[in-house]
Amino acid sequence: MTHDTITLGEVALEVRSKNAGPFWVTMELFMRDEVSYALxxxxxxxxEEVVAALYGVEAGAVQLFRIPxxxxxxxxxxxxxxxxxxxxxxxxxxxxxxxxxxVRVPAPVA
Amino acid sequence: MTTTKDPQQTExxxxxxxxxxxxxxxAESTVERxxxxxxxxxxxxxxxxxxxxxxxxxxxxKTTAAAVARDLRIMLTAAAGAxxxxxxxxxxxxxxxxxxxxxxxxxxxxxxxxxLDLTVARIYSEQSAADLKEHxxxxxxxxxxxxxxxxxxxxQSCTHIVGMMGHxxxxxxxxxxxxxxxxxxxxxxxxxxxxxxxKGMPAGPTWHVSKIVExxxxxxxxxxxxxxxxxxxxxxxxxxxxxxxxxCTPTSVSAHMLYETVNPFQMREPDGTIDVSEATYEALDExxxxxxxxxxxxxxxxxxxxxxxxxxxxxxxxxxxIRDPLVLADIDGWADLLRTILEQRVSQTLGLGPDDYxxxxxxxxxxxxxxxxxxxxxxxxxxGVMLLVSAADQATATAVAKVAxxxxxxxxxxxxxxxxxxAFATSxxxxxxxxxxxxxxxxxxxxxxxxxMFRIETKEVLA
Numbered sequence: 001m002t003h004d005t006i007t008l009g010e011v012a013l014e015v016r017s018k019n020a021g022p023f024w025v026t027m028e029l030f031m032r033d034e035v036s037y038a039l040x041x042x043x044x045x046x047x048e049e050v051v052a053a054l055y056g057v058e059a060g061a062v063q064l065f066r067i068p069x070x071x072x073x074x075x076x077x078x079x080x081x082x083x084x085x086x087x088x089x090x091x092x093x094x095x096x097x098x099x100x101x102x103v104r105v106p107a108p109v110a
Numbered sequence: 111m112t113t114t115k116d117p118q119q120t121e122x123x124x125x126x127x128x129x130x131x132x133x134x135x136x137a138e139s140t141v142e143r144x145x146x147x148x149x150x151x152x153x154x155x156x157x158x159x160x161x162x163x164x165x166x167x168x169x170x171x172k173t174t175a176a177a178v179a180r181d182l183r184i185m186l187t188a189a190a191g192a193x194x195x196x197x198x199x200x201x202x203x204x205x206x207x208x209x210x211x212x213x214x215x216x217x218x219x220x221x222x223x224x225x226l227d228l229t230v231a232r233i234y235s236e237q238s239a240a241d242l243k244e245h246x247x248x249x250x251x252x253x254x255x256x257x258x259x260x261x262x263x264x265x266q267s268c269t270h271i272v273g274m275m276g277h278x279x280x281x282x283x284x285x286x287x288x289x290x291x292x293x294x295x296x297x298x299x300x301x302x303x304x305x306x307x308x309k310g311m312p313a314g315p316t317w318h319v320s321k322i323v324e325x326x327x328x329x330x331x332x333x334x335x336x337x338x339x340x341x342x343x344x345x346x347x348x349x350x351x352x353x354x355x356x357x358c359t360p361t362s363v364s365a366h367m368l369y370e371t372v373n374p375f376q377m378r379e380p381d382g383t384i385d386v387s388e389a390t391y392e393a394l395d396e397x398x399x400x401x402x403x404x405x406x407x408x409x410x411x412x413x414x415x416x417x418x419x420x421x422x423x424x425x426x427x428x429x430x431x432i433r434d435p436l437v438l439a440d441i442d443g444w445a446d447l448l449r450t451i452l453e454q455r456v457s458q459t460l461g462l463g464p465d466d467y468x469x470x471x472x473x474x475x476x477x478x479x480x481x482x483x484x485x486x487x488x489x490x491x492x493x494g495v496m497l498l499v500s501a502a503d504q505a506t507a508t509a510v511a512k513v514a515x516x517x518x519x520x521x522x523x524x525x526x527x528x529x530x531x532x533a534f535a536t537s538x539x540x541x542x543x544x545x546x547x548x549x550x551x552x553x554x555x556x557x558x559x560x561x562x563m564f565r566i567e568t569k570e571v572l573a
Contacts, residue, residue, distance in 0.1 A: 018369070018370050019159075019160055019370060020370050020371055020372045021159060021370075021372075021552070022159050022163070022417075022549040022552070023256060023257065023549070023552050024372050026368075026370065026371065026372055028368050030365075054483065055483060056482070056483065061255075061256065063372060063373065065373070065374055065375075067368075067374065069364070070361065070364060070365055070368075072365070072368065074368055074374055076372040076373070078255065078256035082548060082549055083159070083162060083163065083549060084162030084163040084164065084547070084548060084549065085163075085422065085548040085549075086422060086425075086468055086470055086498065086500050086546070086548075087470050089470075089472060089478060089479055089480075089481060090479055090480075091161065091162050092160060092161075095479045095480065096480070096483075098480065098485065099480070099483055099485050102485050
């Protein structure tokens with residue numbers, strides 16, 4: 001059986017990313033409700049390996065927190081390029097959330 | 111002001127945080143209202159690493175003096191009238207000694223103009239490589255992930271190194287009689303935590319609320335709304351916005367623990383670890399939130415985190431733009447060709463090899479922000495081509511950018527048989543950025559005492 005899919009960004013209230021100090025990136029999926037949170041928190045869609053593949057980092061370095069009281073999934077990983085060095089193109093890591101927001105999950109049944 | 115430390119007589123402490131950063135601006139009514147609500151101290155953060163290594167590397171502030179003066183004028187005048195202290199942390203963006211003196215100079219000017227007579231303490235946090243080498247040799251330095259072990263060469267390569275103080279040096283300055291404390295690099299939390307800890311408030315709620323208020327109104331329903339006031343007591347804390355149109359909700363307050371932190375439940379401070387995993391958030395009414403159950407685990411070893419930046423070279427930037435659909439159809443091929451031919455031309459004309467310079471070509475509108483992480487496909491409508499060159503001296507960086515200039519103006523794609531002309535944004539095309547820096551320290555030092563790495567100077571500034 002196949003499902004209609006939708007991106008995490010489409011079912012989230014907000015997806016954001018930011019520096020956590022010069023050497024770490026942290027991202028949050030703020031989900032709309034328990035139903036959309038369940039999709040983001042489902043380890044078969046969002047897990048350390050998925051994040052590692054999206055961002056070119058080691059899965060073992062990814063820290064993932066599921067916070068049901070806030071309907072939030074939070075993800076942190078070391079910056080592959082340190083903040084502000086010659087090849088850093090996103091000083092505040094403020095645009096790193098986009099690949100995560102484009103992860104596809106099954107569309108909730110209306 | 112009183113410097114008596116008597117926990118029995120202080121049942122609660124109210125901290126007023128007018129904004130997330132000194133110089134960011136806030137309404138005058140923010141502070142007036144906070145004072146009317148019984149603020150015991152005004153605390154504000156003055157810096158961060160968030161805007162990159164240049165501010166520490168060059169010891170230059172990110173904010174403009176006029177904006178700092180405006181904020182200080184409101185805070186110092188109100189605080190003097192109410193007889194409460196003002197604490198500023200991470201002065202001058204990076205917290206270097208020059209940053210502390212810069213803010214102190216602005217504060218002195220404001221006090222002269224306003225006729226204020228306040229005792230000002232400066233706390234210097236800059237560290238010398240020689241002193242740190244002693245800690246290194248004694249085995250007192252440790253890396254934080256993802257960094258490796260510290261070397262003396264890395265220490266000596268830094269133009270500036272600061273240690274992030276905890277609350278202890280700030281408390282020492284207050285106990286010595288300071289009414290205005292201008293601290294070098296401090297943890298964001300220590301700036302708010304110092305006064306309530308001095309007054310005997312419990313560590314759990316004090317550190318937790320200090321993390322929540324670090325960005326001013328960001329923990330409210332309207333992040334643009336300005337400041338907050340928090341009341342700490344024996345069992346927890348209560349927090350509310352100073353803008354009547356904004357609200358603190360259990361979600362807005364608890365969500366702020368996520369902001370710019372790796373771990374949303376635990377956060378290390380010099381003196382120990384904030385632990386909010388058992389904290390409860392309850393709405394008292396539509397605008398106020400009560401938090402209880404916050405913990406602070408005092409560490410076996412007090413540690414000071416180091417920040418250091420070193421010069422990577424001098425940079426020159428050049429910027430052209432492409433709108434021609436034929437070129438945009440194979441923009442990656444064009445950029446690869448640009449890289450290859452640029453390296454050849456630099457070798458032929460300047461005699462420079464790969465170790466003599468570095469460059470980065472960023473295609474804005476195509477993949478400049480995320481580079482190889484970019485998920486989108488398909489040709490863009492227009493692309494900005496930014497060339498960033500780094501070399502050991504400015505003249506070499508600019509020479510490389512000048513060699514690139516005819517290529518960025520005319521380079522055809524591999525299958526084009528005529529010369530296109532692209533759209534330069536400025537004349538001259540090269541912009542000299544000057545010195546560039548990178549962060550190289552992410553290490554802690556086992557502190558001998560919580561204050562030994564910091565120097566406090568107190569003096570009265572007479573009107």
